[in-house]
Amino acid sequence: MAAGLLAAGMLALLAASWTRTLAADRPLTPAELEKRNALANPYPNDLGPLKIDDVVAKYPDNIRDGYKILLVKCAQCHTSARPLNSQFVEPEGKTPPAKEAAVAKLRKDHPEYFTASARPAIWNIDAHIWSRYVHRMMSKPGCNISSVDGKKIWEFLVYDGVHRKIGANAAAWKAHREKLLSEFKAKYPKRYQELVSQGEL
Numbered sequence: 001m002a003a004g005l006l007a008a009g010m011l012a013l014l015a016a017s018w019t020r021t022l023a024a025d026r027p028l029t030p031a032e033l034e035k036r037n038a039l040a041n042p043y044p045n046d047l048g049p050l051k052i053d054d055v056v057a058k059y060p061d062n063i064r065d066g067y068k069i070l071l072v073k074c075a076q077c078h079t080s081a082r083p084l085n086s087q088f089v090e091p092e093g094k095t096p097p098a099k100e101a102a103v104a105k106l107r108k109d110h111p112e113y114f115t116a117s118a119r120p121a122i123w124n125i126d127a128h129i130w131s132r133y134v135h136r137m138m139s140k141p142g143c144n145i146s147s148v149d150g151k152k153i154w155e156f157l158v159y160d161g162v163h164r165k166i167g168a169n170a171a172a173w174k175a176h177r178e179k180l181l182s183e184f185k186a187k188y189p190k191r192y193q194e195l196v197s198q199g200e201l
């Protein structure tokens with residue numbers, strides 16, 4: 001009886017490991033590879049909250065739409081924490097030159113956002129940074145984001161950066177990023193150094 005149970009147990013174990021082997025042997029699709037890559041290389045952003053509902057409740061309706069889309073579409077490979085706790089800030093402006101002028105004005109009025117200790121780990125302020133990153137994510141295999149949704153996400157990220165990370169909220173944002181950075185450095189020291197050496201932090 002005991003031997004029979006043992007044999008059954010062994011068979012079950014064997015079956016389980018066989019299934020695992022089969023799953024592991026199947027080549028990963030480009031989309032799965034992208035997701036694996038996203039998860040294998042963490043960012044300090046990932047340690048922050050997955051949602052900022054209370055803040056977004058005060059945003060205009062059209063901007064809130066972009067947030068809701070982001071929570072679904074930008075959480076397919078990494079979590080929504082990665083874009084929501086990002087140091088990227090793209091200023092508002094109707095045209096590219098208007099955005100570039102806005103960055104120049106910030107540099108003049110707020111040099112503290114651009115010092116060696118603040119940039120790029122606390123704030124990475126650039127005229128087109130969110131536009132670039134949303135397009136970069138959209139071009140990845142497995143990222144099914146329509147151009148309409150991509151534009152709404154981008155509009156949210158611009159509005160949110162300007163209202164939550166700089167100006168009246170700059171000090172709170174700085175404290176938030178510093179906390180994420182020190183937690184990240186303790187948890188993933190090698191990856192932290194890698195990001196520093198790549199000029200990302």
Ligand code: HEC
Nearest residue numbers: 034037038073074076077082083086134137140141142143
């Ligand atoms: C198909 C998988 C996938 C989807 C969907 C995706 N990402 Fe990513 N994301 C990645 C990978 C992989 C990385 C690692 C860096 C890289 O490859 O650019 C990354 C990194 C990032 C980073 C960190 C970049 C940095 O250097 O600090 C941000 C911010 C980001 N994604 C935002 C977004 C946003 C916003 C969306 C939705 C529009 C999104 N992601 C959707 C795969 C994805």
